[in-house]
Amino acid sequence: MNLLELIQTRRSVRKYTGEPVTDMDIDTILEAGRWAPSGLNNQPWRFAVIRSKETKKRLAVATKYSTIILGSDTLIAVFLDRLVIYDKTKDAQAVGACIQNMLLQAHGMGLGACWLGQILAKAEMVRQAIDAPENYELMAVVAVGHPEPAKLIGKREELDKLVFLREKIQ
Numbered sequence: 576m577n578l579l580e581l582i583q584t585r586r587s588v589r590k591y592t593g594e595p596v597t598d599m600d601i602d603t604i605l606e607a608g609r610w611a612p613s614g615l616n617n618q619p620w621r622f623a624v625i626r627s628k629e630t631k632k633r634l635a636v637a638t639k640y641s642t643i644i645l646g647s648d649t650l651i652a653v654f655l656d657r658l659v660i661y662d663k664t665k666d667a668q669a670v671g672a673c674i675q676n677m678l679l680q681a682h683g684m685g686l687g688a689c690w691l692g693q694i695l696a697k698a699e700m701v702r703q704a705i706d707a708p709e710n711y712e713l714m715a716v717v718a719v720g721h722p723e724p725a726k727l728i729g730k731r732e733e734l735d736k737l738v739f740l741r742e743k744i745q
């Protein structure tokens with residue numbers, strides 16, 4: 576698959592087979608995240624890798640997407656380290672790039688992943704549940720697992736609707 580195909584075929588995967596994901600695969604996903612661009616190269620992302628039933632249960636009560644949390648093999652909680660922030664918008668964008676890198680890497684390895692943002696409504700509950708430092712602000716939880724076979728349809732607006740200015744080469 577070329578890069579565009581990889582991007583276009585990635586879907587949010589919310590159902591998993593239960594087959595274990597190896598530590599090495601999780602490390603590869605984190606590695607992709609770590610190589611995201613960031614303003615001033617400040618690399619503001621921090622990660623917690625959650626694999627135990629007990630911790631998943633503590634996170635599940637913080638979101639209406641508890642089924643995804645409990646059904647996943649691994650959760651990667653992604654935080655922004657407030658101590659290294661230089662511009663809140665740009666730092667949040669960098670963490671977004673980091674998360675997308677991880678989603679694409681998971682997809683490229685045949686794994687399924689889902690970016691969970693609704694859980695941010697209970698960000699402090701999550702932070703305390705995993706004993707993250709106070710200066711770590713939750714940005715997302717990424718659920719990872721082997722995808723249950725399913726035809727997941729992607730839907731996007733046509734480019735014509737999105738590009739509002741397209742100058743021609745002179």
Ligand SMILES: Cc1cc2nc3c(=O)[nH]c(=O)nc-3n(C[C@H](O)[C@H](O)[C@H](O)COP(=O)(O)O)c2cc1C
Nearest residue numbers: 585586587588589640689690691692693694729730
């Ligand atoms: C910032 C953000 C927050 C999201 N939060 C959730 C979430 O809480 N629960 C969920 O099931 N999917 C969540 N998603 C996944 C989106 O629903 C999904 O990316 C979108 O519907 C497009 O589908 P696709 O990823 O399969 O292309 C989130 C995605 C982003 C980027």
